Amino acid sequence: xxxxxxxxxxxxxxxxxxxxxxxxxxxxxxxxxxxxxxxxxxxxxxxxxxxxxxxxxxxxxxxxxxxxxxxxxxxxxxxxxxxxxxxxxxxxxxxxxxxxxxxxxxxxxxxxxxxxxxxxxxxxxxxxxxxxxxxxxxxxxxxxxxxxxxxxxxxxxxxx
Amino acid sequence: xxxxxxxxxxxxxxxxxxxxxxxxxxxxxxxxxxxxxxxxxxxxxxxxxxxxxxxxxxxxxxxxxxxxxxxxxxxxxxxxxxxxxxxxxxxxxxxxxxxxxxxxxxxxxxxxxxxxxxxxxxxxxxxxxxxxxxxxxxxxxxxxxxxxxxxxxxxxxxxx
Numbered sequence: 235x236x237x238x239x240x241x242x243x244x245x246x247x248x249x250x251x252x253x254x255x256x257x258x259x260x261x262x263x264x265x266x267x268x269x270x271x272x273x274x275x276x277x278x279x280x281x282x283x284x285x286x287x288x289x290x291x292x293x294x295x296x297x298x299x300x301x302x303x304x305x306x307x308x309x310x311x312x313x314x315x316x317x318x319x320x321x322x323x324x325x326x327x328x329x330x331x332x333x334x335x336x337x338x339x340x341x342x343x344x345x346x347x348x349x350x351x352x353x354x355x356x357x358x359x360x361x362x363x364x365x366x367x368x369x370x371x372x373x374x375x376x377x378x379x380x381x382x383x384x385x386x387x388x389x390x391x392x393x394x
Numbered sequence: 395x396x397x398x399x400x401x402x403x404x405x406x407x408x409x410x411x412x413x414x415x416x417x418x419x420x421x422x423x424x425x426x427x428x429x430x431x432x433x434x435x436x437x438x439x440x441x442x443x444x445x446x447x448x449x450x451x452x453x454x455x456x457x458x459x460x461x462x463x464x465x466x467x468x469x470x471x472x473x474x475x476x477x478x479x480x481x482x483x484x485x486x487x488x489x490x491x492x493x494x495x496x497x498x499x500x501x502x503x504x505x506x507x508x509x510x511x512x513x514x515x516x517x518x519x520x521x522x523x524x525x526x527x528x529x530x531x532x533x534x535x536x537x538x539x540x541x542x543x544x545x546x547x548x549x550x551x552x553x554x
Binding site: 260262265266267268269270271273274275277278279280283284285286287288289290291293294297298327328329340341342343375376379 | 422425433450453454489
């Protein structure tokens with residue numbers, strides 16, 4: 235299938251998911267709902283998007299997404315391991331074909347030398363594929379979140 | 395406490411919740427994450443915002459928020475009863491002091507004579523207060539969602 239290059243990423247995702255009859259769930263931390271908002275900007279997104287867990291606090295990552303407290307303590311909330319565990323938890327909880335997660339530091343607070351503001355991990359999980367990507371941006375909170383969300387959409391498109 | 399009138403609603407909410415040491419959870423349907431996004435636009439929102447369930451499909455309303463299938467069938471997904479059950483489910487699941495939900499029809503599809511596009515119900519639930527409000531807008535999908543989200547913020551401010 236060819237996609238109009240003027241088509242928004244969230245529209246492309248909708249077309250592909252519908253075509254492949256796949257359902258999607260999200261687990262968002264640093265983007266706080268922005269990715270889900272973009273996905274549901276598209277009318278008819280209820281055909282493939284079931285829902286999300288916005289796990290802004292670690293408590294919710296553990297309680298809802300079943301991220302192990304040990305794993306969280308060892309690797310930190312912003313790590314490939316936590317991203318993967320979040321996607322895994324969302325896929326199991328929402329019973330979808332595809333689940334994607336993001337965990338990162340939007341800033342301006344919360345950064346460290348090892349894990350600076352602008353760092354995020356995005357995990358993709360489907361029956362066929364499991365992948366984690368690292369992204370890094372140097373922007374304001376607002377710009378970082380916007381860029382994080384766009385990266386999540388890109389990861390979805392590249393892997394579904 | 396006095397609030398600067400130039401202060402955004404989401405900033406005011408942050409100030410009040412911090413001051414009162416209250417935690418917040420959301421359950422969003424038609425806004426699809428937009429309210430959570432606005433709440434987390436504020437740096438430091440992790441002090442009071444634990445997370446959300448974006449229950450875009452009825453399956454998720456039932457499975458995660460424990461909205462009864464009977465109640466859903468009887469009243470429909472867009473009803474004061476479902477809004478209340480969603481807030482109740484979010485409060486129990488995320489263990490917060492305050493939970494707020496919204497369910498509605500953003501459009502352009504999904505409307506009917508009884509439940510037209512632009513209709514939404516917002517439920518507020520805290521230890522002290524339980525309230526459901528009906529809102530109605532005549533706009534595009536995008537404008538309806540933006541207005542729905544602002545109404546949710548207003549309901550939070552008026553009731554916390």
